[in-house]
Amino acid sequence: MSSCEGPEIGKLKKEICFLTRDGCGKMSSQEPPYQISIVEERINKLMERRELRLEVVSQASPRRDLLRKALATSLKVPVENVYVRNVISSYGSRVSMCTAHVYLDGARGKAIEPKHIQMRNLSREERKQASAPAST
Numbered sequence: 001m002s003s004c005e006g007p008e009i010g011k012l013k014k015e016i017c018f019l020t021r022d023g024c025g026k027m028s029s030q031e032p033p034y035q036i037s038i039v040e041e042r043i044n045k046l047m048e049r050r051e052l053r054l055e056v057v058s059q060a061s062p063r064r065d066l067l068r069k070a071l072a073t074s075l076k077v078p079v080e081n082v083y084v085r086n087v088i089s090s091y092g093s094r095v096s097m098c099t100a101h102v103y104l105d106g107a108r109g110k111a112i113e114p115k116h117i118q119m120r121n122l123s124r125e126e127r128k129q130a131s132a133p134a135s136t
Contacts, residue, residue, distance in 0.1 A: 036070065039097075047101075048108050054098040061089040061096055065123040071100060080106035083113050083121050 040053040052071075056062050064084045072079040085099040103109035110118065119127055 036067070036074075047112060048104045049112075050102040052100045052102065054100060056087075056096045056098055057094055058096065059094065061087055062098075064121050065126075067098065067100075068121050071102070075102060077102060078106060081109055083109060083117055085117060 035057045037055045037057075038052055039055050042051045044051055054071075056067070064087065067087070068082050068084050069079055071084075072082045075082070081103045083101045083103075085101060087096050087098045089096040101109065101113070103112075119130065122130060
């Protein structure tokens, strides 16, 4: 089983995937890959979600939209079910700590997560389209 096929549930620290802009496991000459590890996993039955604490090793702080897509691919859930809550990086360190919520249903996540978190998890293009006023 390669590291991109997904983690086994129950382990404390799990390797998820090596990531680049091109996707899971592909090397890109423009940007070095980053490695994601699940440090802590908690099941919240009331909110119908998994709460993950992640450790991301990379040259620069990871982008939320790319991190969201990579987590969805690795955990084999739709992208709409995953929300990256925060990414905390320290100056001079290659390690970022992240918090993510993985919902059982995308509609449930959309109803619970604040609008600003939903907007932050979109790519720049999607964010521009969502914030542009609808023309009639």
